[in-house]
Amino acid sequence: MIKVASSAKEKVSVLMQEEGFDPSAAYVRVGVKSGGCSGLSYDLSFDAEKQENDQLFEDNNVKIVVDKKSLLYLVGTTLEYSGGLNGKGFVFNNPNANRTCGCGESFSL
Numbered sequence: 384m385i386k387v388a389s390s391a392k393e394k395v396s397v398l399m400q401e402e403g404f405d406p407s408a409a410y411v412r413v414g415v416k417s418g419g420c421s422g423l424s425y426d427l428s429f430d431a432e433k434q435e436n437d438q439l440f441e442d443n444n445v446k447i448v449v450d451k452k453s454l455l456y457l458v459g460t461t462l463e464y465s466g467g468l469n470g471k472g473f474v475f476n477n478p479n480a481n482r483t484c485g486c487g488e489s490f491s492l
Contacts, residue, residue: 385413387443388463391473395445404429410446414453425475
């Protein structure tokens with residue numbers, strides 16, 4: 384299960400509309416890929432289609448798709464959005480991560 388904080392829900396909706404996606408029909412695609420200073424990095428994009436190997440979650444009226452390989456690393460994660468002075472962007476609050484980098488975009492288990 385992946386959760387979506389209220390702050391992320393609002394920003395997702397705005398960004399989807401700016402990129403030509405319908406927030407009520409499109410998906411937020413969340414994944415994990417090799418790279419980053421801690422070994423693994425998060426990948427976030429919008430998608431109009433669900434793939435065969437995707438797991439679908441819906442939280443806070445946001446549809447999230449995650450491929451099955453990435454799901455192992457992301458179970459229990461909450462997607463948040465921070466707009467503070469230290470930087471703007473999506474933040475992954477991942478209870479599975481043992482170590483994260485300073486920017487919060489990569490992690491290791």
